Amino acid sequence: NPERDMGIYTELPAHLSEVDVIVAGGGTAGCVFASRLSDAHPELSILIIERGSNNDDDAAVDNPLFWLTNVMTASSRMLIYHGADEPQIGNRAVDIFTGSVLGGGSSINCMAYSRAQSGAMDEWRIPGWGAKDLWPYMKKIETYNDKSGSPDIHGYDGPLQITGNGAWGPTRLQDEVLKAAAGQGYPEAVDLQDMDTVNAFQRCHRYIDSQGKRQNAAHAYLHPRLKDGKHPNLHVLTQHHVLRALIEGGKAVGVEIVRNTDASGTRSGGSSTDKTTVGARKMVAVTAGNFGSPQILERSGVGDSEVLAQAGIETAVDLPGVGGNLQDHLGFFTSYLSGLPSNETYNGIINGSVSLHDMLERHDKKIGWTAYEVTSRLRPSDSEVHRMGRKFEAAWKEDFGRDPTKTAAVLATYGGYYSPNLPTNLSNELFSVAGFVAYPRSRGSIHVTGPSFSDAPRLVTGYLNDESGFDTQLMVWMYKKQREMIRRMPTYRGEYCPDHPSFPEGSDAACVTVDGPVPEDAPDIKYTAGDDKAIEAWCRKVVASHSHSVGTCKMGSQQEGGVLDEHLNVHGVQGLKVVDLSIAPSTVQSNSANLAFTIGEKAADIVSGEFLGEANRI
Numbered sequence: 379n380p381e382r383d384m385g386i387y388t389e390l391p392a393h394l395s396e397v398d399v400i401v402a403g404g405g406t407a408g409c410v411f412a413s414r415l416s417d418a419h420p421e422l423s424i425l426i427i428e429r430g431s432n433n434d435d436d437a438a439v440d441n442p443l444f445w446l447t448n449v450m451t452a453s454s455r456m457l458i459y460h461g462a463d464e465p466q467i468g469n470r471a472v473d474i475f476t477g478s479v480l481g482g483g484s485s486i487n488c489m490a491y492s493r494a495q496s497g498a499m500d501e502w503r504i505p506g507w508g509a510k511d512l513w514p515y516m517k518k519i520e521t522y523n524d525k526s527g528s529p530d531i532h533g534y535d536g537p538l539q540i541t542g543n544g545a546w547g548p549t550r551l552q553d554e555v556l557k558a559a560a561g562q563g564y565p566e567a568v569d570l571q572d573m574d575t576v577n578a579f580q581r582c583h584r585y586i587d588s589q590g591k592r593q594n595a596a597h598a599y600l601h602p603r604l605k606d607g608k609h610p611n612l613h614v615l616t617q618h619h620v621l622r623a624l625i626e627g628g629k630a631v632g633v634e635i636v637r638n639t640d641a642s643g644t645r646s647g648g649s650s651t652d653k654t655t656v657g658a659r660k661m662v663a664v665t666a667g668n669f670g671s672p673q674i675l676e677r678s679g680v681g682d683s684e685v686l687a688q689a690g691i692e693t694a695v696d697l698p699g700v701g702g703n704l705q706d707h708l709g710f711f712t713s714y715l716s717g718l719p720s721n722e723t724y725n726g727i728i729n730g731s732v733s734l735h736d737m738l739e740r741h742d743k744k745i746g747w748t749a750y751e752v753t754s755r756l757r758p759s760d761s762e763v764h765r766m767g768r769k770f771e772a773a774w775k776e777d778f779g780r781d782p783t784k785t786a787a788v789l790a791t792y793g794g795y796y797s798p799n800l801p802t803n804l805s806n807e808l809f810s811v812a813g814f815v816a817y818p819r820s821r822g823s824i825h826v827t828g829p830s831f832s833d834a835p836r837l838v839t840g841y842l843n844d845e846s847g848f849d850t851q852l853m854v855w856m857y858k859k860q861r862e863m864i865r866r867m868p869t870y871r872g873e874y875c876p877d878h879p880s881f882p883e884g885s886d887a888a889c890v891t892v893d894g895p896v897p898e899d900a901p902d903i904k905y906t907a908g909d910d911k912a913i914e915a916w917c918r919k920v921v922a923s924h925s926h927s928v929g930t931c932k933m934g935s936q937q938e939g940g941v942l943d944e945h946l947n948v949h950g951v952q953g954l955k956v957v958d959l960s961i962a963p964s965t966v967q968s969n970s971a972n973l974a975f976t977i978g979e980k981a982a983d984i985v986s987g988e989f990l991g992e993a994n995r996i
């Protein structure tokens with residue numbers, strides 16, 4: 379059986395009905411964790427159980443431009459969590475996208491390389507998880523292919539290649555954004571990812587190699603080990619959900635799994651009801667991501683006893699923090715008319731006039747285009763903070779006052795339109811700008827509503843629910859900032875009105891269609907109180923996830939709502955850990971893949987140290 383030789387199965391083989399370590403979720407952190415643990419302890423049998431499919435030999439994973447189809451067509455590589463209707467955002471329900479394929483988010487994401495700001499991790503105050511502790515792992519994961527980087531800051535022999543434009547990037551658009559940003563007082567950074575720089579823009583670095591191939595956790599870590607003959611005890615079972623961990627006498631002894639029969643990927647259920655048990659002699663590591671992991675814990679009886687009682691699940695450990703503290707990078711997408719030629723945007727792929735498969739066949743370099751072009755780290759100035767009102771200023775002082783490197787907002791530009799609903803009646807090419815709140819105050823939650831997969835979880839994003847109105851005000855600020863920048867770019871031809879606020883009639887801020895940009899020294903748009911209201915209403919209407927959520931199984935003491943200790947042990951259960959972004963007590967002010975890779979590395983060190991200690995004691 380060739381599957382067996384590769385260590386990847388779609389059916390659980392009899393010889394794996396009990397293993398040493400179960401890794402419940404083959405995503406970004408899970409693949410890194412299992413691979414490194416297998417390096418340190420090749421004698422341990424390790425089984426990754428992933429709900430999605432194998433990602434090996436999958437053109438839609440390897441070739442960056444396919445992210446458009448993966449994300450925009452809700453492919454089977456995606457798992458979408460549907461939010462509840464929420465009053466503060468106009469009774470809208472928000473969908474949150476996650477990767478659901480081997481490699482998880484790293485197999486389908488936009489590949490933007492973005493690292494935590496150092497103060498973010500220090501703020502966690504978790505022993506062993508400060509910036510100085512994590513920096514070595516952040517270097518270990520990467521081979522940084524930019525000569526201007528410093529070895530004090532970056533890694534040069536890690537498994538993930540980090541490259542600038544790779545095989546292709548639309549430099550005209552990038553140059554124009556950078557120049558316009560500099561004109562607005564935000565210079566081009568030498569290294570925006572040195573963990574301290576702020577108030578600057580930079581051409582995005584990406585998880586791609588110099589040939590423009592995507593770097594993901596499974597290809598960088600897992601597949602090479604499954605093929606090298608040195609990791610005979612490392613195994614993967616795909617297309618199976620982990621329903622719950624089995625806890626006996628206060629110890630995790632295995633998991634219950636169910637085959638995934640859902641090909642669409644759009645539901646979190648979609649499984650057959652035949653349950654199988656896999657035993658774990660030493661440990662169950664839950665690695666199902668920020669939305670998957672708290673659900674596995676709750677179905678195992680670990681969670682808030684009231685939530686569990688409502689879901690008809692018996693409580694094994696009353697741990698109220700599970701599924702709470704949901705923090706996400708919430709924000710907007712907005713769009714502009716441009717003078718760009720059609721071959722300098724990716725819109726042809728959305729409207730079907732360009733075929734990705736044809737591009738592959740003719741070895742078109744643009745297949746390596748990641749489409750996330752220029753990014754930034756921004757803070758409002760002191761006077762802007764003051765103008766945003768008393769409540770905002772108080773919140774600002776509390777969250778940002780002590781750390782001048784803390785990122786409040788990120789603006790980034792795309793090389794085309796942001797959504798599949800590309801309008802067909804325009805003579806200008808559209809490009810989009812994303813803006814997200816980097817350190818939000820909004821908090822949400824995800825909880826199970828029953829013991830089985832057919833019980834859809836209840837997801838409350840909590841977007842814009844913070845009492846201070848901080849996140850809303852920051853979105854308004856971001857909207858104004860990016861608009862001043864974009865209208866000074868030579869390619870600017872106006873705003874695409876449906877993606878902008880509906881300003882009051884006669885407003886100076888109304889969207890326009892024009893022949894070219896305003897002069898660089900043109901006065902800024904003057905927004906009236908009515909205009910501000912319109913922007914705020916628009917923010918509530920459009921606020922969306924930027925797919926960087928954390929926090930639902932955070933480290934910390936039980937008294938503080940923590941779910942895990944600093945060794946990633948679930949409070950109150952032996953042999954049960956969580957290893958993914960859900961463990962982060964707060965966002966680290968950056969796109970989140972880097973933190974997930976880093977957590978996988980750090981967790982492998984923690985666990986291999988524990989196993990080594992165990993062996994020495996014996």
Ligand SMILES: Cc1cc2nc3c(=O)[nH]c(=O)nc-3n(C[C@H](O)[C@H](O)[C@H](O)COP(=O)(O)OP(=O)(O)OC[C@H]3O[C@@H](n4cnc5c(N)ncnc54)[C@H](O)[C@@H]3O)c2cc1C
Pocket residue numbers: 402403404405406407408427428429430449457475476477478479480481482483484486487488489490491492618619620621665666667668670671674750924925926927957958959960969970971972974
């Ligand atoms: C569309 C999109 C674009 C993004 N763009 C970027 C970007 O450009 N740069 C960046 O830094 N970050 C980006 N991110 C975010 C980043 O990719 C994720 O935050 C990160 O990959 C999450 O890592 P993780 O290990 O916590 O979880 P994941 O990588 O999501 O892994 C969880 C895995 O568990 C599996 N799973 C879930 N439930 C179960 C279950 N019950 N049983 C078995 N398996 C289960 C899932 O299928 C998944 O493979 C993006 C994310 C998305 C969705």
